[in-house]
Amino acid sequence: MMAACGALFLRELRIAHRLGGGATIGVVFFLILVTIVPFAIGPDLNLLSRIGPAVLWIAALLATLLGLDRLFQSDAEDGSLDLLRMADLPLELIVAVKCAAHWVATCLPLVIAAPLFGLMLAVDGLALATLTATLLAGTPALTFIGAIGAALTASLRRGGLLMAVIVLPLTIPVLIFGVSAAQATSGTVPFLSPFLILVALSLGAVVLAPFAAAAALRAMSR
Amino acid sequence: MPITGLRVAGLDLIRGEQQLAHQLRFTVAAGTALVVVGANGSGKSTLLRCIAGLLPFERGSIELEGRGETPIAVLSHYLGHQEAMKPALTVGENLIFWAQMLHSEGAGTAAGLAPAAALERFGLAHVVDTPAGYLSAGQRRRAALARLLVVSRPLWLLDEPTAALDAASVKKLTEVMAGHLNAGGLIVAATHDELGIAAQTLRLGEQVGEQIDEEDGP
Numbered sequence: 185m186m187a188a189c190g191a192l193f194l195r196e197l198r199i200a201h202r203l204g205g206g207a208t209i210g211v212v213f214f215l216i217l218v219t220i221v222p223f224a225i226g227p228d229l230n231l232l233s234r235i236g237p238a239v240l241w242i243a244a245l246l247a248t249l250l251g252l253d254r255l256f257q258s259d260a261e262d263g264s265l266d267l268l269r270m271a272d273l274p275l276e277l278i279v280a281v282k283c284a285a286h287w288v289a290t291c292l293p294l295v296i297a298a299p300l301f302g303l304m305l306a307v308d309g310l311a312l313a314t315l316t317a318t319l320l321a322g323t324p325a326l327t328f329i330g331a332i333g334a335a336l337t338a339s340l341r342r343g344g345l346l347m348a349v350i351v352l353p354l355t356i357p358v359l360i361f362g363v364s365a366a367q368a369t370s371g372t373v374p375f376l377s378p379f380l381i382l383v384a385l386s387l388g389a390v391v392l393a394p395f396a397a398a399a400a401l402r403a404m405s406r
Numbered sequence: 407m408p409i410t411g412l413r414v415a416g417l418d419l420i421r422g423e424q425q426l427a428h429q430l431r432f433t434v435a436a437g438t439a440l441v442v443v444g445a446n447g448s449g450k451s452t453l454l455r456c457i458a459g460l461l462p463f464e465r466g467s468i469e470l471e472g473r474g475e476t477p478i479a480v481l482s483h484y485l486g487h488q489e490a491m492k493p494a495l496t497v498g499e500n501l502i503f504w505a506q507m508l509h510s511e512g513a514g515t516a517a518g519l520a521p522a523a524a525l526e527r528f529g530l531a532h533v534v535d536t537p538a539g540y541l542s543a544g545q546r547r548r549a550a551l552a553r554l555l556v557v558s559r560p561l562w563l564l565d566e567p568t569a570a571l572d573a574a575s576v577k578k579l580t581e582v583m584a585g586h587l588n589a590g591g592l593i594v595a596a597t598h599d600e601l602g603i604a605a606q607t608l609r610l611g612e613q614v615g616e617q618i619d620e621e622d623g624p
Contacts, residue, residue, distance in 0.1 A: 187506055187509075188506055188507050188509070188510075190506075191502075191503050191506035191507055192503075192507060195492070195495070195499075195503045198494075198495060198499070199492055199494050199495065202494035202495070203494050258492075261488070262488050262489065262490055262491065262492070263486050263487070263488025263489065263490040264490040264492070266455075266458075266460055266484060266486055266490070267484065267490050267504065267507070267508065268507070269459075269460060269479065270458060270459070270460070270479040270480065270482065270484055270508070271480070271507050271508055271510070272480045272508075272509075272510030273507075405460060405461065406461065406462065
C-alpha cells in the first residue's frame, strides 16, 4: 500500500517536472501578478507595504488554481483514472496523494518564493516571516479545496474556468484568516488566533476534501 | 486461492435511459475465454466496465468465484479504449508505475514480468526508454497490452484489444492470451476481429434474452 502511494506520488512529481508546468510556470505567474500591482496603484511604499501581504495572498491563491484543473482531468482523459480506481487503494487515498504531490510541485515553490517577492512590495522582515508562515499553513487548504472543484469538472473539456468559479468562493475563509494573520505585525490584530484557524481550515480540508473529491469522481464515471 | 470462474446472472445493462441488455447470464470457467460481439453501441464496453466495477449496475449479480473478500476490480486487468500512458514519462516508467500501483499483496496477485520483458513479448523492447508521447497508435496499444504482463491478475477484460494492431502484433497477442488461459486465467474480450483463441461467444444487442453459442476458434 505504501509502495503504491509512493509510486503515485513520484509519478505526479515527475510529470509536473517534465511538463515544465508545475513549479516554474506557477512561480512566474505569481511573480507577474505581484509585479503588476505596483504598476496599477503607483509607487507609494507605505501603501504597498500595508497591502503587500494581501496582494501576495491573492497572487498565491490564483497561482495555486493554475494547473489544478488538470489534476484529475488528464487522468480521466487518458484512461488512467479507470485503472487507478482498480488499484487496491481507496480512491480517497489516491486523491489525497495526488493533492499532496500537487502541493509539493506547485505550492511549495510559491511559499519559498513569497519572501523574495514580498521585498518588491516593501514588506518588512518580520511581516515577511509571518506571511511565509501563513502561506505555508494555508496553501494546503487551497489545494485540497481546489481538488473538489477539479474532481467536479474532470470530465468537462474546458472545465478550468468553471473550476475557478466553483472553487474561489470556497477559498474566501482561507483568504480572510490568512491575510489577517499575515497583517498581525501591524499591531492591530493578534497573530495567533487567525493563524490557528487557518491551520484548522487546512487540516479540515486535508481530511474532508479527499472524500468529497472521490465521491465526485465516482459520480462522474456514470 | 485460485479463481475458478466468472458467473454473471440476471444482469441488466442500462446506459443513460436505454436498456442495452436484459437478464444477461453467462459463466466463464478458469482457463477459458468469452468473446463479446455486437454492433456499435450494443453494450460491449458497458458490460466490461460493469464487470471491472467501474460502472454500477442496478439488477443482477457478477461474481468471481474463489475471490474471497477481494473486490473483483483488484483481480481484473482492464484494457479500455485509452492506453493510460502518460506522454511525458517513458514507456518503462509508465509500466513500472502501473506494476507498483496495480500490485496488491493481500489479493495474491503475483508480481509479473519486468517492463522490458513484457514489452519484448510484443516486440517493443527497444522503446523502454522512449517517452510514451513519441509512440505511434499501434505501439501505444502494444505498450498498454504489455501492462497486462507486468502485474499478474487472473481476469482480463479487454475492450477491442486488436484496435490499431498489425497482423504480426495480433499474432503475438494471441500467444500471450493463450499463455494466460493455460495458466488458469480468464479473458472476457469485446471485439469485432478474430482473436485466434478458443472461446465462447456472447452476442449482444440482437434480441432480448441473450444466447450463448459455443464456438471454437482455430
